Amino acid sequence: MKALKEVGASGISVTVKSPRCGVRNGGVGLADLRTGRQAVGNEHSRIASNTKTWTATVVLQLVGEGRIELDGTVDDYLPGLVRTGPYDGREITVRQLLQHTSGLPDYLSAPYWEDLDAHRWEHMEPLQTVKQALALPPPDDRTPDGFSYSNTNYNLAGLIVTKVTGRGIGTEIEERIIKRLGLRDTYWPGDRTTLPKPDMRGYVDRDGTLADRTEWNTSGADASGALISTGADATAFWTALMTGKLLGPAQLAEMKRTVPDSFPGERYGLGVERYERAPGFVTWGHSGHMESGHKFRNAVTDDGRRAVTLLIGSETFDSDKVDSIIGDLIRDLR
Numbered sequence: 609m610k611a612l613k614e615v616g617a618s619g620i621s622v623t624v625k626s627p628r629c630g631v632r633n634g635g636v637g638l639a640d641l642r643t644g645r646q647a648v649g650n651e652h653s654r655i656a657s658n659t660k661t662w663t664a665t666v667v668l669q670l671v672g673e674g675r676i677e678l679d680g681t682v683d684d685y686l687p688g689l690v691r692t693g694p695y696d697g698r699e700i701t702v703r704q705l706l707q708h709t710s711g712l713p714d715y716l717s718a719p720y721w722e723d724l725d726a727h728r729w730e731h732m733e734p735l736q737t738v739k740q741a742l743a744l745p746p747p748d749d750r751t752p753d754g755f756s757y758s759n760t761n762y763n764l765a766g767l768i769v770t771k772v773t774g775r776g777i778g779t780e781i782e783e784r785i786i787k788r789l790g791l792r793d794t795y796w797p798g799d800r801t802t803l804p805k806p807d808m809r810g811y812v813d814r815d816g817t818l819a820d821r822t823e824w825n826t827s828g829a830d831a832s833g834a835l836i837s838t839g840a841d842a843t844a845f846w847t848a849l850m851t852g853k854l855l856g857p858a859q860l861a862e863m864k865r866t867v868p869d870s871f872p873g874e875r876y877g878l879g880v881e882r883y884e885r886a887p888g889f890v891t892w893g894h895s896g897h898m899e900s901g902h903k904f905r906n907a908v909t910d911d912g913r914r915a916v917t918l919l920i921g922s923e924t925f926d927s928d929k930v931d932s933i934i935g936d937l938i939r940d941l942r
Contacts, residue, residue, distance in 0.1 A: 611933045612636045612918075617925035618811050618818060619647035623839030625847065625915040626941040631840060639921065640809045641818065651808035652793060652838055653919035654826065655904045656896025659835040660762050664706050664879025665849060666780045667765055668859040675772050678703045678862060685768045692742040702768065705761040706878040707867060709754035712761055715741040724899045728821070731799050732828030734763040753867040755876060759832035762879075766831025777831040789848055794837040801825050803836060810901035811922040818922060824900040833898060839917040842906065850892065850912030864892075883907065885935040897923065905930055907938045914941045 612620055619637035626632075633649030670676040682690050682697035682705070690697030695712060704710040715737040721727070741760040750756040766777035773780055778796030786794050795804065801823040811818040826834050837845075848854050855863065866875035866882050875882040880892050885907075896904035903920040916938045918930065 609634055609636055612930070615926045615929045615933070617920050617930075618922040619651075619808060620921070621647050621649050621651045621653065621808055621839050621919040623649060623843045623915075623917040624937070624941065625843050625913075627913050628942055631843060633840060637921075639806065641811065642809075642820070645806075647808065647921070648806075649839060651806050651919060652795075652804045652836055653808040653904070653921070654803070654810065654824075654833075654896075654898040654900055654902040655835050655837045655842060655919070656829070656833045656898040656902060657759075658837075658842065658894045658896040658904045658906065659829070659831065659833045661849070661879045661894045662781050662785055662835060662845065663762055663765055663769075663777060663831040664863065665854050666769055666777065666784055667702065667706060668855050668863060668878065669784055670769065670772060671862075672856045672859045676702060676768065682764060682768070685771050686764075689738070689767075690742065690764075694746055695742055702765065703862075703878065704754075705765045705768075707755070707876060708757050708761055708869075709867065710758070710761055711746055711750065711754065711756065712758050712764070713741050713744040713747045713756075714758040715744075715760045715763070717741075717744055725821075727828075728823075728899075729801065729825050730828075731825060734766055734828070734830040737763050737828050737830070738767070749870060751868055751870060755867055755869050757870065759829070762832035763830050769831070778834070781835070785845065785854065788854075789844055791837070791841040791844060794835065794841045794845075797826060797834060797836055799825055799827055808902065808919050808921045810898065811924075812899070812901040813924050818924070821900045824898070826898065826900070829898070833896065839919055842904075842919075843908075843915050843917045846893070846906065846908045846915055846917075847912045850908050850910065883935075885939060889939060891935075891938055905934060907934050909938065914938050916941075
């Protein structure tokens, strides 16, 4: 906690799970700069791209039920949707969507999103974001294994879930994960722009000043990043995932099959990031960054017995220092 005070974030909600002590919550800095309210560890926050792991879990549950094929194509479920220029849904598999190896660009690269504040209050359907992406050229940062991180992949995966189940991805996450695990502080916001109380206020850098952007319509993020949660609930989800309570052994093994991602030494599975923090010491997680300023960092050991979850209230902080602190902490938990 002392080390986290030095990373330059406005406030951090901290949840730690250890074999001996169970789940402990704490906070660093301020959850609200205007009122001076301290961060104490029970704050609600946008978990942004950590949502992708929840989405991938639903897809893999449907794989286990025989309703989706990992190596089935986008066109098998959404015929004719992806047939634009270099993009052909007959050549893109569900696995490639979940692993960011589809070759589809990120819809957030579209000119429409250059001024994020201009669209802060707008409703956006996931289908609209996919169509925005299909008008863009292919990403130029693909790795030799084809990895290129794209939110479009997950909004497409969410549309496949809707086609297969008849229900939106938010409803499927609520029924299959939130209710199943008894999570009381995790929400699919829809068009709701506010966070439940107590909230971690979100701050973005505007001309060198931290501006509060907590209230935001994140409907466009959909399956790629819309969820709201707390550190305790997110930790409970990741613990359940790693210990096989949400997926069968075959599906969890598929989730953990990785390719190198864009950062040296890191790998990406099906909605999970793999970090080898020391030789032979592997942790899993998924970072997140929302336009409201909220950021998310976490790490869970392969057996689910140790976990660190951080909900961060500002987009400006020393990210390398945070990653180092997480690595040291989860290594030393007993």
